[in-house]
Amino acid sequence: MPTRKDPRKNIAAGIAIVAFLLCAGLWPSPAAQAQTPAASPAGSLVYKEFVDEAGRTVRVPQPVQRIVSLAPSLTETIYALGLQDRLVGDTDFCDYPPDAQKKTKVGGAINPSLEQIAALRPDLVLVTKSLNLIQTVNALDRLGISSYGTDPHTVKDIVSSTERLAGVLGVPEAGATLGADLEHHLADLQQRLNGVPPRRVLFIVWSDPLISAGKNTFIADALRLAGATSIVDSSQDWPHMSLEEVVRLQPDFLVFAASHSDSGQNDFEILAARPGWRGLDAVRNRRFAIISDAVNRPAPRIVSAIEDLARQLHPEAFSAQPGDEKEKKIPSPAQPQAALRLLPSSSGDSALLEVCACAL
Amino acid sequence: MRPLTLSRLLAHCAILSAVLFVVVVIALKLGAVPVSLYGLGHDLLRVLFRQTSQLSSEYQLIIFDIRLPRILLGIFVGASLSVAGASFQALLRNPLADPYVLGVSSGAAVGAIIGLVIEPHLALSPAVAALLTPIGAFLGAALTVTAVYFLGLRQGQIDSGTLLLAGIITASFLQAIIMFFMSTLTGGNYRGMAFWMMGELSTPPQRIVSLILRFGFFLSAAAIYTTASDLNLLLAGEKEAMHLGVDVRRVRLVVYIAASLLTGLAVSVSGAIGYVGLLVPHVMRLLFGSDHRILLPTAAFGGAIAVVVADTLARTVVSPSELPVGAMTAIAGAPLFLYLMRRRLA
Amino acid sequence: MSSFARSPASAAARPIGDAGDFNSDIRLSVEQVSYAYSANPTQAPLFTLEATRFQARPGEIVAIVGPNACGKSTLLKLIAGSLEPLSGRVLLNGFVTHALPHRTRGQRIAMVQQESPLLFPSRAWEFVLQGRHPYGRTLRFETEEDILIARNALAQVGAEHLTDRFMDQISGGEKQRVILARALAQQPLLLLLDEPTLHLDIGAQVDLLETLRRLASANRYTVVVVTHELNLAGQYADQVALFQKGKCLRVGPPATVFQRELLEQVFQTPLTVELGSSGRPRVNMPSAK
Numbered sequence: 001m002p003t004r005k006d007p008r009k010n011i012a013a014g015i016a017i018v019a020f021l022l023c024a025g026l027w028p029s030p031a032a033q034a035q036t037p038a039a040s041p042a043g044s045l046v047y048k049e050f051v052d053e054a055g056r057t058v059r060v061p062q063p064v065q066r067i068v069s070l071a072p073s074l075t076e077t078i079y080a081l082g083l084q085d086r087l088v089g090d091t092d093f094c095d096y097p098p099d100a101q102k103k104t105k106v107g108g109a110i111n112p113s114l115e116q117i118a119a120l121r122p123d124l125v126l127v128t129k130s131l132n133l134i135q136t137v138n139a140l141d142r143l144g145i146s147s148y149g150t151d152p153h154t155v156k157d158i159v160s161s162t163e164r165l166a167g168v169l170g171v172p173e174a175g176a177t178l179g180a181d182l183e184h185h186l187a188d189l190q191q192r193l194n195g196v197p198p199r200r201v202l203f204i205v206w207s208d209p210l211i212s213a214g215k216n217t218f219i220a221d222a223l224r225l226a227g228a229t230s231i232v233d234s235s236q237d238w239p240h241m242s243l244e245e246v247v248r249l250q251p252d253f254l255v256f257a258a259s260h261s262d263s264g265q266n267d268f269e270i271l272a273a274r275p276g277w278r279g280l281d282a283v284r285n286r287r288f289a290i291i292s293d294a295v296n297r298p299a300p301r302i303v304s305a306i307e308d309l310a311r312q313l314h315p316e317a318f319s320a321q322p323g324d325e326k327e328k329k330i331p332s333p334a335q336p337q338a339a340l341r342l343l344p345s346s347s348g349d350s351a352l353l354e355v356c357a358c359a360l
Numbered sequence: 361m362r363p364l365t366l367s368r369l370l371a372h373c374a375i376l377s378a379v380l381f382v383v384v385v386i387a388l389k390l391g392a393v394p395v396s397l398y399g400l401g402h403d404l405l406r407v408l409f410r411q412t413s414q415l416s417s418e419y420q421l422i423i424f425d426i427r428l429p430r431i432l433l434g435i436f437v438g439a440s441l442s443v444a445g446a447s448f449q450a451l452l453r454n455p456l457a458d459p460y461v462l463g464v465s466s467g468a469a470v471g472a473i474i475g476l477v478i479e480p481h482l483a484l485s486p487a488v489a490a491l492l493t494p495i496g497a498f499l500g501a502a503l504t505v506t507a508v509y510f511l512g513l514r515q516g517q518i519d520s521g522t523l524l525l526a527g528i529i530t531a532s533f534l535q536a537i538i539m540f541f542m543s544t545l546t547g548g549n550y551r552g553m554a555f556w557m558m559g560e561l562s563t564p565p566q567r568i569v570s571l572i573l574r575f576g577f578f579l580s581a582a583a584i585y586t587t588a589s590d591l592n593l594l595l596a597g598e599k600e601a602m603h604l605g606v607d608v609r610r611v612r613l614v615v616y617i618a619a620s621l622l623t624g625l626a627v628s629v630s631g632a633i634g635y636v637g638l639l640v641p642h643v644m645r646l647l648f649g650s651d652h653r654i655l656l657p658t659a660a661f662g663g664a665i666a667v668v669v670a671d672t673l674a675r676t677v678v679s680p681s682e683l684p685v686g687a688m689t690a691i692a693g694a695p696l697f698l699y700l701m702r703r704r705l706a
Numbered sequence: 707m708s709s710f711a712r713s714p715a716s717a718a719a720r721p722i723g724d725a726g727d728f729n730s731d732i733r734l735s736v737e738q739v740s741y742a743y744s745a746n747p748t749q750a751p752l753f754t755l756e757a758t759r760f761q762a763r764p765g766e767i768v769a770i771v772g773p774n775a776c777g778k779s780t781l782l783k784l785i786a787g788s789l790e791p792l793s794g795r796v797l798l799n800g801f802v803t804h805a806l807p808h809r810t811r812g813q814r815i816a817m818v819q820q821e822s823p824l825l826f827p828s829r830a831w832e833f834v835l836q837g838r839h840p841y842g843r844t845l846r847f848e849t850e851e852d853i854l855i856a857r858n859a860l861a862q863v864g865a866e867h868l869t870d871r872f873m874d875q876i877s878g879g880e881k882q883r884v885i886l887a888r889a890l891a892q893q894p895l896l897l898l899l900d901e902p903t904l905h906l907d908i909g910a911q912v913d914l915l916e917t918l919r920r921l922a923s924a925n926r927y928t929v930v931v932v933t934h935e936l937n938l939a940g941q942y943a944d945q946v947a948l949f950q951k952g953k954c955l956r957v958g959p960p961a962t963v964f965q966r967e968l969l970e971q972v973f974q975t976p977l978t979v980e981l982g983s984s985g986r987p988r989v990n991m992p993s994a995k
Binding site: 119 | 393422426427490493543551552555560562563566675680681
């Protein structure tokens, strides 16, 4: 039944449609040309192309003056390479070295604020495949911000990754030096542990539920280099272990990674008090090692954690060589006071090892 | 006696769009990076009058590349979810229904996880690989919707009670599959997936995805709107509606498909943002009444406003970190709803 | 109101036979309609309605009576066209009710039945306006005419004072009136009521039937009422159809249907029938011994 309201309704509908279409993304977007990088006064920038460890081709402006790091391990690496002055932003979780906490924060590693990153006008954003999201990388691409990704799976990878990164950032010499030093420490360690049977260990990521590190992680590789074999044979990265299985396998040592010696001690006590864990020799005999949580990060500092663990597991391989103590420090311009504070173990009693290692 | 008229409907919509406009302007201003709106307006005018060819790169990047797409995404996701929520509440004759009750979001999550898992095994260009999550999510949602439809049939017709049951059971089943997957996913993927499932707008979708979302929204919302007066009658009772000339079977089918499409698109793009589809229709009912001819458009506006506000809060409250949008919608929405409900009952 | 366009969508809805067959005096014609309902297609039907036949004119009230579960409601649904008969057909002014498109059916046939609980309670006027739904296009708002018709309907049932009240805040009897008003707003030819007197007190029951009587003759509705109240049926109906276990035992004016032996057989209880002065029968229970 046509009523006199009809033409008004049609007009209203028409206006509504037009208005919606306008806002629906037929919005003339000046952003359409924004594939070019944001911070470029025309012409003065040179680019070099690199292929990152995720296989992506990355155009890196030269020189790289402003870096944003989206992973704590990468932040540590930057400090280790002496490039901390060029680091303009990092994540909330970047806490080592302490100076990193003073940098401008861009949010979490998996949910950084794109705005904040963009506002810092970085030349390059560093990401790592195991922590950061591909969506973040894609979003940065769309904003015209270059991002370089690392993806180390073994300790050797960590060293070579560091060297490659140094090359990308324009300081290949520092990278080479650092790499060589790390290799030296590792080689030394290999020599000391040559012929020493590895200890069977369980590396505990989380105790309830019981989560360990899989055999393909760099943590497992680090354990190997420290003269240990992980009893975990899973190809998952973070497998859940059943206590039964662990009791059956009877590791020689439990290994905890902790940011403070106290919390590591605490972790063990809590674990030991739980029912069922008494079934483990390692628990009854209090055979556990605590190393710094540097082992969780694929950064240069992992080497010192490896050494620390080796000392705890094989003290006999390290005794009687006091002169080496000084050499054990990883040269790192940002950490003049870096120290592995080792409490002397009650010598001769390898069954009672309570060593506290506090990495700053 | 004050029946709904076109002018009243348009007036309400005009008010709500004004509110939305104000909210958008505020959202453009707030963020991790301070932006002067006066400066922006000034620059915009200059561009319009061709005095400069481009905005200063600061505005361009922050406003147009980051904030505005995010706000627009929030508008369409919010509108889609509330219209879908209102529709499902009518279709299932249940005020507790939300867009996810029939398992759409769980299906989308499974699809997204599968996309995530197979992505490394396919050699795809980055642009296509980035599409894998939304495509996987949408396919998962579509398959779930289809399965639930067939499970919900009774004597060849959609039956509200059976449909609801079928949906809940399917959702539970899919949740179990998700839990299985999550326990086997590796580190970065796991975290990304957990975040996606909570619902987040921080990743700007690709242009084609945005366009599909917007087009899909208008198409589905229009389809549902054509059944608006039928839905009014359906809520009074199915038998009665049939005797009053409603083609119940057709209406149910149209609403089911269109509302599922709305939900599927929204979830594929932004994960499962909760509470919007449930609370916004109720708030709008309290404000404007249960007549679907006004409820549906106001719910769309209301949802857009709610999500943009929640998203703005989510990205400014603990800046530069971000909270999940779904948490903010619940925190803000529930008290508001309680207040309105008490007022109505008083 | 009595003119109606032939809807092109339903070929089967054209008048059957040639003009000679079509008796313009008869509005509703139930022709040998039967039905069977079984939960499982492979099993025997749980319930059958055997071939039933009767006719009704404009202005007539037909009462369908019988014990519980004898098929009264099923017959009503068949007449309304919401169920398809197993055999036979129901004709409304020559059109098969089941084959009518939904909208047209809503304009011809109005059903008054026990309401499902309302999910979001509306006001009485909103409720009555729903009766105008079959007359609107897809996206429509109510016109002045619709509003007038709705007001009129409320007035005709004496419920104007309830116009702005919420449906969940009025009494059962009042609700019944508003539901009837909604049916009237449909401007139907056929008014069907399924046990409308169930929850009403005797005063309200009489009230309702009086209203139906008045409306039927004033607006020329054909009214079909399913009821338990034998005496109301006897008092107000022009025809009564008596059912037992799916079989129509007798159709006719109340006096011919309310025969003592027949009633006692159907209802399995001693009864007496006396004729009133107007010729209308009254059914009584004999005094207790």
